[in-house]
Amino acid sequence: MRIGELARRAGVSARALRHYEEQGLILARRAANGYREYDEADIRLVAQIRSLMAVGFTLEDARPFVACLRAGHASGNACPESVAVYQRKLAEIDAEIQALVARRTEVATQLKQACPGCAIRRTQ
Amino acid sequence: MRIGELARRAGVSARALRHYEEQGLILARRAANGYREYDEADIRLVAQIRSLMAVGFTLEDARPFVACLRAGHASGNACPESVAVYQRKLAEIDAEIQALVARRTEVATQLKQACPGCAIRRTQ
């Protein structure tokens, strides 16, 4: 299939697919006229990338997962490199959460000082 | 005082001070030679901006606080506009925390699936 069809079926833009190729994530063979040609397996690669991005991974983070799928594994998770990324990202997320919680406390303190009557409750 | 001295005393770069001026936050009068001239009060303005940035506020967010100080209030917190920003930022932070926690859960689930033996504990 060509880029437009893959884009539609995978739910991304053609521009995004070209970007992934630039980054070396999705390799397409070329037809005689220069058009990119993809196969069914590429849909899974894109899906893997998008699901990782949905939880805040960068394209760089996604690289081992894609490599794992291309290596023939049933899941992009099945390689030790992927597991390592998961662990690293988990630590990053935890650090971000802690930083945010600290900021929240600081802001809440300032708000209380600025407006003693203001109710401060966690937003639902 | 000139920009270099304010930069040193406030702990920011001269470039940052020029940027704040571009954004309309810190207004400097000009000496005959074109040099910016600041006074003691400007140190407080910069300090206010930096303390807000330290908890994730943008320069745009800091605007009401600076205006409040320039209006003669003892604290940049003392104006209703500032309080409103605090409340808005608090809601934003809460939303970010919730999003991060959701992502963490998702990543932890994937990690568990990828590597059942891997211990998943919150990073200290």
Place this chain on the structure above:
DNA sequence: GTAAACGCTCACACCAACGTCAAGGTCAAG
């Protein structure tokens, strides 16, 4: 007098993941 230190105004560079034009080639339907 001169050199160091300081100031000025542009204006590009950075990071991430694309969006969005520009300017054009390819191909099937009518």
Place this chain on the structure above:
DNA sequence: CTTGACCTTGACGTTGGTGTGAGCGTTTAC
């Protein structure tokens, strides 16, 4: 033969807060 949908590469724009350098004028200390 032309329209229109599709494809190509290239390159700038987005967001925020500066860093960095160019190229030039000013002040200050010796």
